[in-house]
Amino acid sequence: xNAPIGMRPxxxxxxxxxxxxxxIATHGGIGNGWAxxxxxxxxxxxxxxxxxxxxxxxxxxxxxNATLAESDGEVVGMLLGxxxxxxxxxxxxxxxxxxxxxxxxERLAAGRWFISMLAVHIGWRKGVGSQLLNVAExxxxxTSARGLALITxxxxxxxxxxxxxxxxxxxxxxxxxxxxxxxxxxxxWLLMVKE
Numbered sequence: 001x002n003a004p005i006g007m008r009p010x011x012x013x014x015x016x017x018x019x020x021x022x023x024i025a026t027h028g029g030i031g032n033g034w035a036x037x038x039x040x041x042x043x044x045x046x047x048x049x050x051x052x053x054x055x056x057x058x059x060x061x062x063x064x065n066a067t068l069a070e071s072d073g074e075v076v077g078m079l080l081g082x083x084x085x086x087x088x089x090x091x092x093x094x095x096x097x098x099x100x101x102x103x104x105x106e107r108l109a110a111g112r113w114f115i116s117m118l119a120v121h122i123g124w125r126k127g128v129g130s131q132l133l134n135v136a137e138x139x140x141x142x143t144s145a146r147g148l149a150l151i152t153x154x155x156x157x158x159x160x161x162x163x164x165x166x167x168x169x170x171x172x173x174x175x176x177x178x179x180x181x182x183x184x185x186x187x188x189w190l191l192m193v194k195e
Contacts, residue, residue: 003012003071003072003157004014004071005069005070005071005076005128005131006069006070006071007067007068007069007070007131007132007135008053008067008068008070009067009068010051010064010067010068011068012055012062012063013048013068013094013191014050014063014068015055015063016047016051016052016054016080017068017075017078018054018062018063018066018068018080019046019047019050019051019053019054019068020050020056020081020119021075021077021078021117021119021121022050022078022119023046023050024059024119024121025049025078025080025117025118025119026054026117027153027185029179030050030173031046031047031050032179032180033096033180034046034047034049034050035049037076038162046194049071050059054066055195058194060082060116061080061116061117065080065081065082066079066080066117067079067080067132067135067139068122069124069128069131069132071124075121076120076121076124076128077118077119077124077129077132077134078117078118078119078120078129078132079115079116079117079132079135079136079173080115080116080117080118080160081113081115081116081117081136081139082113082114082116083112083113083140083143083144083145084106084109084110084111084112084113084114084145085111085116086110086151087110088106088107088110091103091104091107096180097177098176098177098178098179098180099175099182100177101176101177101189102151102174102189104174105151105172105173105174105189106151106189106191107150108171108172108191109151109191109193111145111146111151112145112146112147112149112193113136113139113140113143113147113148113149114138114148114149115133115136115144115148115149115151116150118132118133118136118150118159120122120132125158126187129159129162129174130162130166133162133163133166134151136148145195147193147194147195148168148193148194149165149171149192149193149194150168150191150192151183151190151191151192151193152189152190152192153186153188153189153190154173154178154186154187154189154190155185155186155187156186160190160192163192166194167190167191167194168194169192169193169194170190170191170192171191171192171193172190172191173189173190173191174186174188174189174191175187175188175189176188176189
């Protein structure tokens with residue numbers, strides 16, 4: 001773990017690794033959804049459904065918007081983000097209830113460069129997250145985005161501490177709603193921004 005960390009854009013061939021890191025970023029929450037996806041019946045693992053989703057390009061949550069951190073040929077972390085439009089589209093009527101507060105907060109991030117997912121593999125969680133935030137800062141500066149934004153859980157204290165050290169502050173909150181198969185991990189979702 002002493003090899004230098006390098007950053008590179010994800011490729012289509014990285015879709016499985018991107019899906020795995022998206023699941024890590026959501027503490028397994030999105031994997032729960034993938035397990036109940038109609039495609040899961042033909043897959044051996046929910047991450048296979050995630051891989052298929054990361055290959056789709058119907059929304060911004062896909063491999064094209066991911067940057068991977070690597071060390072000695074091993075993927076150790078990921079940043080997945082994009083600039084949010086100034087005017088966001090209306091929320092779909094069939095949005096699952098547990099996603100509503102997250103989407104409401106993302107809509108408040110309009111005009112900012114949105115860090116949708118930031119994840120680091122266990123064993124690499126010292127410094128890699130900060131390096132990925134440097135990438136987000138650089139990507140924001142390349143766009144007309146007026147700042148950075150992300151959403152995290154109130155109980156994700158280590159991540160919150162990192163974001164606060166990097167100049168992020170809570171701008172808005174929404175109460176969490178339970179997942180279809182379980183309780184939410186905390187009380188509130190937090191929109192954190194850095195102007």
